[in-house]
Amino acid sequence: MDYSLVDVLVFAPLAPLLGLILFWFIQLLMIESLKYNMSKIWENHRAFCRFSNFIGILFQAIAHATGYTITGIGVSEFSLSVSESKVSPKKEKKGFPEWIANAFLALGPFFIPPFIIFCILFLIPGVLNVSPVPGYTFSQMLISFGSLLFQFGTGFLILLTNLDLLNPFHLSFALLILLVGLGIRPSYIGEEKKKIGMLYDLHLIKKLIVEHPLYVLITLAVLYLISVIMFLLKIPFYALLFAFFGWLALIAIVAILLAHFVVFLLIISDRLPSFKRFLPFLIPVVSYIALRILFLAFPSDFVYSISLLLSILITIASCFVLIKLETNKLKKLSEIKQEEEEDGKGRGDTS
Amino acid sequence: MVKEEEILLKDEHVEKILTPHPLSFMGLQSLWLFILLWGVLLWWLATFSQYTSILSNQLILLGTWWGVTVLAGVIASLVAIRWRILFFYVGILLLGTIILWQTGWINDIGTVKTFVLVYSIAISALFALSVFAYVKSHRYIITDLRIIFKGGIIKKRERTLRYDKITDVDGEQGILGQIFGFGTIIPITQSGFGLGSDQTFAAGGVEAQSKKIGIFGFAGGSKEVKTPRTRSYYELHGVYPYREIRKLVEELIQGNVITPYQKEQVELQREQVELQKEMKEFLEKQSLLKDDE
Numbered sequence: 001m002d003y004s005l006v007d008v009l010v011f012a013p014l015a016p017l018l019g020l021i022l023f024w025f026i027q028l029l030m031i032e033s034l035k036y037n038m039s040k041i042w043e044n045h046r047a048f049c050r051f052s053n054f055i056g057i058l059f060q061a062i063a064h065a066t067g068y069t070i071t072g073i074g075v076s077e078f079s080l081s082v083s084e085s086k087v088s089p090k091k092e093k094k095g096f097p098e099w100i101a102n103a104f105l106a107l108g109p110f111f112i113p114p115f116i117i118f119c120i121l122f123l124i125p126g127v128l129n130v131s132p133v134p135g136y137t138f139s140q141m142l143i144s145f146g147s148l149l150f151q152f153g154t155g156f157l158i159l160l161t162n163l164d165l166l167n168p169f170h171l172s173f174a175l176l177i178l179l180v181g182l183g184i185r186p187s188y189i190g191e192e193k194k195k196i197g198m199l200y201d202l203h204l205i206k207k208l209i210v211e212h213p214l215y216v217l218i219t220l221a222v223l224y225l226i227s228v229i230m231f232l233l234k235i236p237f238y239a240l241l242f243a244f245f246g247w248l249a250l251i252a253i254v255a256i257l258l259a260h261f262v263v264f265l266l267i268i269s270d271r272l273p274s275f276k277r278f279l280p281f282l283i284p285v286v287s288y289i290a291l292r293i294l295f296l297a298f299p300s301d302f303v304y305s306i307s308l309l310l311s312i313l314i315t316i317a318s319c320f321v322l323i324k325l326e327t328n329k330l331k332k333l334s335e336i337k338q339e340e341e342e343d344g345k346g347r348g349d350t351s
Numbered sequence: 352m353v354k355e356e357e358i359l360l361k362d363e364h365v366e367k368i369l370t371p372h373p374l375s376f377m378g379l380q381s382l383w384l385f386i387l388l389w390g391v392l393l394w395w396l397a398t399f400s401q402y403t404s405i406l407s408n409q410l411i412l413l414g415t416w417w418g419v420t421v422l423a424g425v426i427a428s429l430v431a432i433r434w435r436i437l438f439f440y441v442g443i444l445l446l447g448t449i450i451l452w453q454t455g456w457i458n459d460i461g462t463v464k465t466f467v468l469v470y471s472i473a474i475s476a477l478f479a480l481s482v483f484a485y486v487k488s489h490r491y492i493i494t495d496l497r498i499i500f501k502g503g504i505i506k507k508r509e510r511t512l513r514y515d516k517i518t519d520v521d522g523e524q525g526i527l528g529q530i531f532g533f534g535t536i537i538p539i540t541q542s543g544f545g546l547g548s549d550q551t552f553a554a555g556g557v558e559a560q561s562k563k564i565g566i567f568g569f570a571g572g573s574k575e576v577k578t579p580r581t582r583s584y585y586e587l588h589g590v591y592p593y594r595e596i597r598k599l600v601e602e603l604i605q606g607n608v609i610t611p612y613q614k615e616q617v618e619l620q621r622e623q624v625e626l627q628k629e630m631k632e633f634l635e636k637q638s639l640l641k642d643d644e
Contacts, residue, residue: 046532047530047531047532050529050530050531051530054526054529054530081529082526082529082530083529166399167395167399167400168391168392168395
C-alpha cells in the first residue's frame with residue numbers, strides 16, 4: 001500500500017475527529033433551530049415547552065451525575081424540576097477527574113439521549129451491520145468515517161421508513177425518538193430569556209480546552225497512540241471509535257428533525273381559527289390510516305414506507321394550503337387587496 | 352345543588368371558585384388508561400403480531416388477559432396501599448368472563464378477541480366518565496373569610512375552614528403539576544386536620560396497626576411519621592394556577608392573623624376601656640357624695 005508516514009502518523013488520526021466535529025456542529029445548529037422555533041410557541045404551549053425543558057434538564061442531570069459517578073466523585077444530592085436541576089458532588093476532586101466530569105456536563109446532553117436509541121438499535125438485527133473500509137491515510141480515514149456513517153445511516157433510515165405506526169411497539173419507538181429529539185437541548189426555553197444556547201455550550205467547551213490544555217494534549221496523545229497501534233496491527237477500527245459518536249449525532253439529528261415536525265404542526269395550528277386548529281394533527285393520523293387501508297386493496301412491498309412518506313407529504317402540503325386559505329401568510333399583496341375589496345363590496349351589498 | 356351565594360355569610364366575598372385539574376388525579380386516570388391500553392395491545396397481539404399462533408387458543412388468550420391485569424392490580428394495590436384496585440380489576444375480569452361464558456362467545460376465538468377489545472374500550476370509557484364526574488364533583492370556594500370545600504357525587508361532603516384556624520400550609524407539585532401549572536395545597540388546622548400518618552414496618556410483613564410488634568414471632572418494629580395528607584375533598588387538590596392560589600391563600604391567612612402591633616393596640620384599648628370604666632365609677636361616686644351633702 002502506498003502512503004506517506006507523515007500523513008499516517010500526523011494527519012490521519014485527525015481525520016475522523018474533524019469529521020465528527022463537523023457532524024456534531026450540524027447537530028448543534030439543528031438544536032439552535034429547534035430552540036428558536038419552540039420559543040415562538042412558548043406563549044400558547046407553555047405545558048409543551050415546560051415538558052420539553054423537563055426532558056432536556058433530565059438528560060442534562062443524568063449526564064452530570066454520570067460524569068461524577070464515572071470519575072469516582074460520587075453524587076451527594078440529585079434533585080430535578082421543570083426549570084432546574086441540582087447535582088452535587090460527594091467528594092471534591094480537582095484535576096483530571098473534575099475535567100472529565102465537566103466534559104460529561106458539556107458534551108453528555110448531546111450524546112447520552114441518542115445513546116438510549118442506539119441501545120435499542122443494537123437489539124434490532126441489520127441496523128448495525130457495518131464494516132469499516134481499511135485505510136490509514138488522512139483521506140482514507142475520512143472515507144472510512146464517511147462510509148461507516150453512510151452504512152449506519154442507510155440502515156437507520158430503512159428502519160425508520162419501515163416503521164409500522166399501527167404496531168404499538170413501532171409507535172412507542174417513534175415516540176421515544178420524538179422524546180429524545182425534544183430533550184437533546186441543554187438550553188432552557190421560558191419567559192426569562194436566559195443566555196443559554198449554542199454560544200453558551202460552545203463557551204463551556206472552549207473553557208474545557210483553554211483552562212486545561214494539558215488534559216487536551218493527553219487525550220490527543222492517547223488518540224494518536226491508538227491510531228499508531230491500529231496502523232501497526234493493521235486493524236481498521238480507529239475510524240469506528242469516532243463513527244460511534246457520529247452515529248449518535250446522526251440519531252440526534254433525525255430525532256431533532258422529528259421534533260421540528262411536531263413544532264411545525266403546533267405553529268401552523270396556532271395560526272388557524274377555531275376547530276381548524278386541530279386539522280394539522282388530524283391530517284397525519286387520518287391520511288396514514290387511509291393510506292394503510294388503501295394499500296390493503298393494492299398490496300405492495302413498500303406499504304409502510306410509502307404510507308409514512310406520503311402521509312408526511314400530505315400533512316405538509318395540507319398545512320400550507322390551510323395557511324394560504326385561512327390567513328394572509330403565503331398570499332401575494334395583490335391577492336390580499338383583491339380579497340379586501342371583495343370583502344368590502346360584500347359588506348356594502350348586505351348593508 | 353346549593354348555589355354559592357346561598358352559603359355565603361353577610362358581607363362575605365368570593366375570591367376564587369376552583370375545581371381540580373383533571374391531570375391531578377393521574378393515579379385514578381392511569382387505572383382506566385391501563386385497561387384500555389392493555390385491551391388494545393392484547394387484541395393487536397392476538398390478531399396482527401407474530402404471536403397470533405400462540406394466542407389462537409381461547410384459554411391462553413383469556414389467561415394472558417387475566418394474568419397481566421391481576422399482576423397490574425397487585426402492583427397498583429401495593430403501590431397505592433389500596434386493595435380495592437385489585438378487587439376492582441378482578442371484578443372487571445370476572446364480569447367479562449361471565450358475559451363470554453353466558454353468551455357462548457367463548458367458543459369462537461375471533462369473537463373472544465373482538466370482545467376483549469370492545470369490552471376494554473367500553474369499561475375504560477365508563478371508568479373515564481366516572482373519574483371525570485369525580486373530579487368535577489370537587490368545588491373549592493375561597494372567600495375573604497374562609498375556605499369552603501365541597502364535594503361528593505352521591506354523598507355530599509362539606510368543610511369550612513376559617514383562616515385564623517390554619518396553623519400551617521403544605522404545598523405539593525409533582526412533575527405533571529410543574530408542567531401544567533397545578534398543585535395541591537393542604538391547610539393544616541390546630542386540631543391536626545390535614546395530617547395523615549405513614550407507617551413503615553421493619554423486617555417486612557403486612558402489619559398495619561402501629562402498636563403491634565413482631566413478625567413471625569421473633570423480630571419487628573414499627574415507625575410512624577405524621578405527614579400532611581387528607582382526602583381530596585378536604586384539601587385544595589390540583590388547583591390551577593398553583594403559585595397564584597397559594598399566594599392568595601397565604602395572603603388571606605396573613606390578613607386574618609393578628610400581628611404583634613395589632614395585639615399591642617388591642618391591649619392598649621382594653622386598658623383604656625378599663626380606665627374609662629374606673630373613671631366613670633369614680634365620677635358616679637363623686638356625684639352621689641355631692642347629692643348627699
